[in-house]
Amino acid sequence: MEISREHTQGQGTNLSLRDEIKAYWSQRAATFDEAPGHEIFSEEERRAWHELFLRHLGPGEGRSALDLASGTGVISHLMDDLGFQxxxxxxxxxxxxRARAKARERGRSIRFRIADAENTMEPDASFDAIVTRHLVWTLVDPQASFAEWFRILRPGGRLLVVDGDFVNAGLRERVVKKIEAMLQKAGFVDAGKPHAQGASPEVFRSILSRVxxxxxARAETVAGLLRSAGFSPVVVDTNLRSIHRNQARHLDFWxxxxxxxxxxxxxxAVKP
Structure with missing residues (x-):
């Protein structure tokens, strides 16, 4: 009998996998915005994100948008820039x-509330657009999540998933990491701050092994699950070079x- 991933116990505690994921990201909140790839560090990167959203979602023009797993509100602010509610x-x-504090400081009228991405408690057909960044690869049950997102989108509504496969390193990436590790060991390269400050790498690896x-999360696999949830058309876009090029300016070379x-x-992914 297969055991549901949702009820898998980890780390010798009585926490569910969902509880562990929630606790992990809560621990990362204090330093989340310090990492390139999380907060926006240049106007060039901001424009690159705007171009991606405009390419797939069009201008906001007062339409309603949902930022799922909004974190400290980085994507929410980008969508607000474009005129989405x-x-x-x-x-x-x-x-x-942190998201609410940032919105107050910037004078934004973004609404933030606590909710589970698989059970948003939002009414049927209540949003014109949904955006997620780096959420899908952490999902316990993507089929349930995609069905929920389909439910809360209006007909013609658009879902934009921004994500990646952060598990399988290709040959070139493995070579780069090996060279970097050798240079760090020899003292030629500073390891710098860990990307996931404030959280245990062992906890992260345990969680990752059970999602x-x-x-x-390969693009075509995710796209196939979105089609199964009823979305059509579903289009994969790998042209994120402008975003990554601007983020890279704030990372070390390797x-x-x-x-x-x-x-x-x-x-x-579009809801018909």
């Missing part, structure tokens, strides 16, 4: 505290080079 949902209160995409070889993508 934005709601950000996250299940980590520490993340939401649905533990073997890596990390920037390795990131450029990763399987990263955006997927547009």
């Amino acid at each position: 934005v709601t950000g949902l996250d299940w980590s209160e520490p993340m939401l505290e 649905y995409f533990s073997g890596g 990390k920037a080079l390795g990131r450029g070889f990763q399987h990263r993508y955006a997927i547009l």
Whole structure:
């Protein structure tokens, strides 16, 4: 008998996998915005994100948009820039505290509330657009999530998934990481701050081993699940070079080079 991933116990505790994921991201909240690839560090990167959203979603023009797993509100602010009426949902209160503070400081009218991406509690057909960044690869049950997102989109509504396979390193990325590790060991390269500050790498590896995409979230696999949920058309876009090029300016040479070889993508999925 297969045991549901949702009820898998980890780390010798009585926490469910979902509880562990929530706790992990709550621990990362304090330093989340310090990492390139999370917060926006240049106007060039901001424009690159705007171009991606405009390419797939069009201008906001007052349409309603949902930022799922909104974290500290980075994507919410980008969507607000474009004229969307934005709601950000996250299940980590520490993340939401920072998101609300950031919105107040910037004078934005973005609504943030706590909710589970698989059970948003939003009414049927209530949004024109949904955006997720780096959420899908962490999902426990993507089929349930995609069905929920389909439900809360209006007919003709658009879902944009921005994600990647952060598990399987290709040959070029493996070579880059090996060279970087050798140079660090020899003292020629500073390891710098860990990307996931404030959280245990052992906890991360344990969580990763038990999520649905533990073997890596490949674009075509995700696209296939979106089609099964009823979305059509579903289009994969791997042209994120402008975003990554601008993020790379704030990374050291080897990390920037390795990131450029990763399987990263955006997927547009439309509710008929």
